[in-house]
Every structure is written in C-alpha cells, then in structure tokens.
Amino acid sequence: MTSEVVAAAPVPVPGRAQRVREIAEELRGLRGALMPILHAVQEEFGYVDQPDVAVIADVLNLAVAEVHGVVTFYKDFRRTAAGRTTVAICQAEACRSVGAVELAEHAKRTIGCGFGETTYDGRVTLEEIYCFGNCALGPAVQVAGKLHGRVTTTRLNALLGEAR
Amino acid sequence: MTTTASDLPTRGVPRVYVPRDSAARSVGADEVAERIAVSAAGVEVVRTGSRGMLWLEPLVEVETAAGRVGYGPVAPEDVDGLIASGMLSGGGDSLGLVEELPWMKRQQRLTFQRVGVVDPLSTADYVAHGGTRGLLAALAMPPADVVETVVDSGLRGRGGAGFPTGIKWRTVLGAEADLKFVCCNADEGDSGTYADRMLIEGDPFTLIEGMTIAAYAVGAAEGYVYLRSEYPDAVATLKDAIERARDEGWLGPDILGSGFGFDLHVRVGAGAYICGEETSMLESLEGKRGMVRAKPPIPALEGLFGRPTVVNNVLSLATVPIILADGAAHYTAHGTGRSRGTSVFQLGGNVARGGIVETAFGITLGELVNDFGGGTSSGRPVRAVQVGGPLGAYLPVEQFDLPMDYEAFAAAGAMVGHGGIVVFDETVDMAAMARFAFEFCAAESCGKCTPCRVGAVRGVETIDRIVSGTDRAKNLVVLEDLCELMTDGSLCAMGGLTPMPVRSAVRHFGEDFHA
Numbered sequence: 001m002t003s004e005v006v007a008a009a010p011v012p013v014p015g016r017a018q019r020v021r022e023i024a025e026e027l028r029g030l031r032g033a034l035m036p037i038l039h040a041v042q043e044e045f046g047y048v049d050q051p052d053v054a055v056i057a058d059v060l061n062l063a064v065a066e067v068h069g070v071v072t073f074y075k076d077f078r079r080t081a082a083g084r085t086t087v088a089i090c091q092a093e094a095c096r097s098v099g100a101v102e103l104a105e106h107a108k109r110t111i112g113c114g115f116g117e118t119t120y121d122g123r124v125t126l127e128e129i130y131c132f133g134n135c136a137l138g139p140a141v142q143v144a145g146k147l148h149g150r151v152t153t154t155r156l157n158a159l160l161g162e163a164r
Numbered sequence: 165m166t167t168t169a170s171d172l173p174t175r176g177v178p179r180v181y182v183p184r185d186s187a188a189r190s191v192g193a194d195e196v197a198e199r200i201a202v203s204a205a206g207v208e209v210v211r212t213g214s215r216g217m218l219w220l221e222p223l224v225e226v227e228t229a230a231g232r233v234g235y236g237p238v239a240p241e242d243v244d245g246l247i248a249s250g251m252l253s254g255g256g257d258s259l260g261l262v263e264e265l266p267w268m269k270r271q272q273r274l275t276f277q278r279v280g281v282v283d284p285l286s287t288a289d290y291v292a293h294g295g296t297r298g299l300l301a302a303l304a305m306p307p308a309d310v311v312e313t314v315v316d317s318g319l320r321g322r323g324g325a326g327f328p329t330g331i332k333w334r335t336v337l338g339a340e341a342d343l344k345f346v347c348c349n350a351d352e353g354d355s356g357t358y359a360d361r362m363l364i365e366g367d368p369f370t371l372i373e374g375m376t377i378a379a380y381a382v383g384a385a386e387g388y389v390y391l392r393s394e395y396p397d398a399v400a401t402l403k404d405a406i407e408r409a410r411d412e413g414w415l416g417p418d419i420l421g422s423g424f425g426f427d428l429h430v431r432v433g434a435g436a437y438i439c440g441e442e443t444s445m446l447e448s449l450e451g452k453r454g455m456v457r458a459k460p461p462i463p464a465l466e467g468l469f470g471r472p473t474v475v476n477n478v479l480s481l482a483t484v485p486i487i488l489a490d491g492a493a494h495y496t497a498h499g500t501g502r503s504r505g506t507s508v509f510q511l512g513g514n515v516a517r518g519g520i521v522e523t524a525f526g527i528t529l530g531e532l533v534n535d536f537g538g539g540t541s542s543g544r545p546v547r548a549v550q551v552g553g554p555l556g557a558y559l560p561v562e563q564f565d566l567p568m569d570y571e572a573f574a575a576a577g578a579m580v581g582h583g584g585i586v587v588f589d590e591t592v593d594m595a596a597m598a599r600f601a602f603e604f605c606a607a608e609s610c611g612k613c614t615p616c617r618v619g620a621v622r623g624v625e626t627i628d629r630i631v632s633g634t635d636r637a638k639n640l641v642v643l644e645d646l647c648e649l650m651t652d653g654s655l656c657a658m659g660g661l662t663p664m665p666v667r668s669a670v671r672h673f674g675e676d677f678h679a
Binding site: 098 | 187189218358435588
C-alpha cells in the first residue's frame with residue numbers, strides 16, 4: 001500500500017465514471033484513502049469533475065457532501081481542466097522581499113489573465129503559490145512542473161516564450 | 165587557488181558532485197551535470213543534496229586527496245572552460261576546499277551532517293557516513309530507555325512550538341492501545357523555511373531512521389509522512405528511499421533482525437497551509453477537510469484515527485538518530501539555557517548569501533543576517549527581518565543582538581519557530597506586510613473558530629482604514645484589541661499567531677502606518 005498514484009492508462013472519455021470507480025476501488029484499502037484517490041483522479045484526468053465526486057463517495061461509503069467538502073477545501077484539486085501550461089508564481093514573504101508581487105503583476109499583464117484563471121485560448125493557467133521552499137533564490141516560479149529560481153521579468157518572458 | 169600535488173584525485177576516475185536539490189536545480193544544476201557528463205566522458209558524476217550555500221548553486225565539487233574542492237556558481241557554459249583549466253583534478257578557479265569555507269567551518273552540523281555530502285538514495289553511502297548507528301543503538305535498549313535518552317537530550321520540537329520531544333514520546337509510550345502511529349509533519353508551508361525539504365531531498369534515510377526509532381520507543385506499528393504537494397522532488401525522493409529502506413530491512417516486519425516491525429507511508433498534501441497545524445494534518449491524513457481539532461484530547465493520547473500518535477516535525481525526527489548514536493550528553497553539550505543542541509536556521513528573502521546555517525542555539529540574529537548572510541542581495545540596508553515564518557515577528561536591526569533561543573525570542577514578543585529568517589531591505593512597506601499577514605490568514609483559515617475566520621478579514625479592513633488615514637488613532641486601538649482577541653481566542657496558532665507579525669510591524673515600524 002505504498003503507491004498513491006495510479007499509472008495512467010488510455011481511457012475513452014465515456015468511460016470516465018468507470019475509470020474513477022476503478023481508481024477508488026484500487027486505493028480504498030489505504031488509511032485515509034480519500035486524499036490519495038483525489039490525487040490519483042486529478043493525476044489522470046487533470047481535474048476532479050462533479051460526477052467523479054458521487055462515484056468516489058459511493059465506493060468509500062461516504063456522503064456525497066463529505067467528499068465534496070474535501071474536494072473544495074484543498075486548493076490543489078481543480079474543478080475544471082487547466083491550460084496546456086501552468087505557471088505558478090510564489091507570493092509568500094521571502095519572494096515578496098525580492099519583487100514577487102511586481103513579477104506577478106508583469107505576468108498577469110503579459111499572459112492576459114489573473115491568478116486562478118486560464119487564458120482564453122487555453123494555453124496558460126496562472127496560479128499563485130505560497131512557498132516552494134526556494135526562499136534563498138527567489139522569486140520562485142514553476143512552469144510546467146519545473147521550478148525556476150531568481151526569476152526576473154526578462155527570464156519570465158523567456159520561460160513564457162518557451163511554454164507557448 | 166593553485167593546484168598542489170595533494171589535491172590530485174585519489175582514484176583513477178575523477179568523481180564530481182553536483183546537487184540534485186530542487187533549489188540547485190532551479191538555477192540550472194541538471195544542465196550543469198549533463199554538460200559535465202558530456203564534456204568529461206569517464207568522469208563519475210554523483211548527484212547529492214545541497215550543502216546549503218544556496219547563493220553558490222549550482223555548486224560543483226570535485227574529489228581530491230585533500231578533500232572536496234568547490235566551484236560555484238557554475239553555469240552550463242562555464243563547464244568546458246573549468247575542465248580545460250584543470251577542474252577535474254581540483255585546479256583552476258576554485259572556491260577551495262568546501263569544508264574549509266568560513267560558512268561551513270563556523271557551523272556545527274549534526275542534523276544536516278550528511279546533507280550535500282552523500283548520494284541521498286545510496287544506502288551504502290548512508291551507512292558509510294554513520295547511518296543506522298542510532299537505530300542499532302536504540303534497538304539494543306528497552307523502549308523506555310530510548311524515550312529517556314531523547315528526554316535527556318533536551319530536544320525540543322523543531323516545527324515551531326518547541327515542545328520537548330521526549331516528553332511527548334513518554335505520553336505515547338504510556339498510553340494503552342491496540343495500534344499507535346508516528347506521524348511526521350513535513351507540511352513545511354512557512355515562507356522562509358526550507359530545511360525540511362532539503363533534508364528529505366538530501367538525506368531521506370535519516371528521517372526514516374528517526375521515525376523508526378520513534379516507533380520502537382513508543383510501540384507504534386505504522387508511520388505516515390505528510391509531505392506538501394509543493395515539494396514534488398521531496399515526494400519522489402522519499403518514496404524511493406522508503407522502498408530502498410524496505411529492501412535493506414530498515415523498515416518492515418523484522419527490522420534489522422530485531423523482531424520489531426514498523427512500516428512507513430507518504431501522504432501528499434493538497435495546498436492547504438493550515439495542514440501544517442498538527443491536528444489539521446491528522447484530519448487530512450484521515451481523508452477529511454483540514455479542520456483544526458480542539459485540544460484536549462492531545463494527539464499523543466487521541467491522534468490519528470483516535471489512536472495515540474507521535475506527531476513531530478521533520479527536523480525533530482531527523483535529529484533523533486544522532487542523539488541515539490552519540491548519546492544525549494553529546495547533544496546537550498551544544499546550545500544555551502533550555503534551548504539545547506543545534507538548530508537549523510534558514511536564511512532567505514533579500515539576502516546576499518542565503519542558505520542553511522546549522523549551529524548551536526545562542527548565535528545572535530545579527531551574526532546570522534550579517535556574518536553568514538552578508539546583508540541584503542539588493543545592496544540596500546537591511547530594514548526588517550521576519551523570524552519564524554509568516555506567523556513570526558518582524559524585527560528591526562536594533563534587535564540584532566537577540567540570541568537565537570526559544571525563551572529570549574518569546575521575551576521579545578517574537579518566536580524562533582522553524583528557524584526561518586527572511587530579510588527585507590529598506591524598500592519594504594511594513595503596513596503592506598502587516599496587511600498581507602491578515603490577508604493570508606483570511607485565505608488559509610480553516611474557518612472553525614471565529615477569531616481567526618472573521619478576525620483576519622476585519623484585520624485587513626482595519627489596516628486599510630489606518631493607512632488611508634480614516635480615524636487613524638481610533639483604528640489603531642481597534643487593531644490592538646483585535647490582535648488581543650485573536651491571540652487569546654483562536655483555536656490554533658494560525659489565528660493565535662497572526663497578530664505577531666502585525667503587532668511587531670506596528671511596534672517597530674509605526675511610521676509605515678501613516679497615510
């Protein structure tokens with residue numbers, strides 16, 4: 001019972017409910033199985049859809065409201081698909097001390113959306129994060145899962161250029 | 165530095181060390197390692213954790229007969245030139261021997277002794293550098309003696325609260341139950357703190373060993389590490405290390421032939437700061453919303469799934485092996501007053517030389533910020549430092565003679581917390597930072613108690629009125645009243661300590677609160 005993440009398999013879209021049920025059934029034996037299940041569903045589908053909630057609740061014998069409450073409590077669990085590239089900018093104190101707020105303003109203008117939003121063309125999702133633990137090399141920015149330190153506006157522009 | 169005969173490599177194949185720590189990777193360590201592998205075929209490139217001299221990252225080290233010679237910061241395009249000038253035999257434009265650098269020499273590395281030195285996933289490296297000595301010593305004692313050794317060491321919780329670790333263990337040991345747990349709080353959400361991450365990425369077996377010793381001491385069969393999702397490298401490293409530890413018999417049904425069984429699992433958080441609070445973390449481990457529990461009952465008696473549970477921070481647990489290996493007296497020989505041993509301080513923010521400083525308690529704030537940190541990275545004067553994370557106090561330069569000691573900080577209306585120190589230069593707007601403390605609390609409050617949930621929102625509004633000059637004097641009184649209520653009335657440290665940065669900002673930087 002060590003693996004939280006189920007290996008992704010090709011899944012036909014209409015089979016989503018079935019696949020979510022399989023994930024939930026595979027992981028239900030873990031203690032506190034709901035969080036690992038939600039992570040696994042998000043890993044495979046990119047977000048936790050509302051119909052998934054009822055399926056997971058059924059497998060774990062929980063009220064739909066309980067599962068819904070957990071999904072909505074945690075920022076990581078998305079309710080819709082993210083853009084092709086997610087750009088996450090740290091906004092915590094250490095990065096603020098070296099200009100992370102100004103960097104975020106630049107990113108919003110350049111990308112054309114705010115925190116928690118996705119560009120109209122679905123290319124980029126912009127997120128604010130509170131601490132990657134890269135506090136001596138701020139501002140810290142994560143682009144498509146890769147962490148970057150000492151990110152200036154020029155460097156951010158280059159990273160966005162690569163991502164687009 | 166010039167090359168001497170003694171610097172020549174001891175082995176036929178030169179060995180080069182490049183960190184795989186995520187901070188080092190964030191400034192190009194992977195690219196540097198790849199370039200070395202391509203440009204110097206036949207060289208053995210070992211990926212280690214980081215030494216914690218983060219301003220020198222990517223820091224490349226080359227093994228020589230005299231020790232490891234350092235080069236940094238190295239960019240991928242520097243690699244060929246360095247090799248041409250003799251880097252692979254310790255020559256060329258180096259920093260000198262890494263362990264002789266003033267930054268390293270002034271430290272006393274106990275918890276972090278192997279971080280940056282070993283390959284984090286090599287069990288052979290771990291044993292060669294003293295790993296498992298603590299576990300073997302513990303398994304040779306009755307569990308109660310292990311607990312008393314930790315009590316005698318004076319080790320206090322490194323997560324922030326500073327509660328004596330051994331006393332907590334004693335409570336769990338004394339509790340009767342069919343099942344007990346050891347939980348490691350690795351939800352290092354505080355800005356300016358990254359030692360947990362660096363330890364897990366750089367020396368994960370130490371944490372595993374510490375948790376196993378804790379489990380043996382209190383009679384626990386299962387352990388969980390609650391690790392934040394913002395640390396994907398740490399998650400991957402720790403999961404890999406746990407598999408390897410099982411293969412070595414360091415985890416499992418019969419640990420090192422002792423008959424004692426314990427297994428360990430990783431659970432990944434999901435972006436909620438409050439889950440760094442221990443009861444909220446337990447709720448999350450149970451698969452629930454991270455709502456804070458009222459105490460009592462304390463987790464040591466009714467913790468995970470209602471069972472007696474040890475909940476300790478990464479650094480507390482990772483310090484246990486050396487205490488068992490070298491004895492409590494060796495550990496207590498470091499430190500001052502009731503703050504025994506060493507602490508792992510972390511310099512971050514606007515600082516010239518950011519990184520890990522593990523040293524005995526008692527070093528002053530000014531020594532850390534100026535001597536180790538070298539002042540700001542912007543070159544402007546230091547104006548404020550925040551110690552102990554987002555819930556810690558902002559201190560002015562006038563308080564730089566404060567010793568890093570739980571009691572001395574408490575007396576100054578501040579806290580050592582998890583040892584994070586964030587430096588700000590003179591451009592910082594302290595009213596904005598105070599407002600941000602409330603904003604953050606409002607966003608991250610679990611919502612269970614009113615002082616935190618509503619107080620944080622009212623705090624933002626009140627600071628806005630003060631800064632805009634609306635009934636300034638009256639609103640400063642309201643702010644102080646609100647801070648007192650949140651401090652006294654909140655269920656946990658989130659609401660209870662948010663007033664600390666706010667009050668310290670008003671007290672020390674009152675001029676920023678004028679319109």
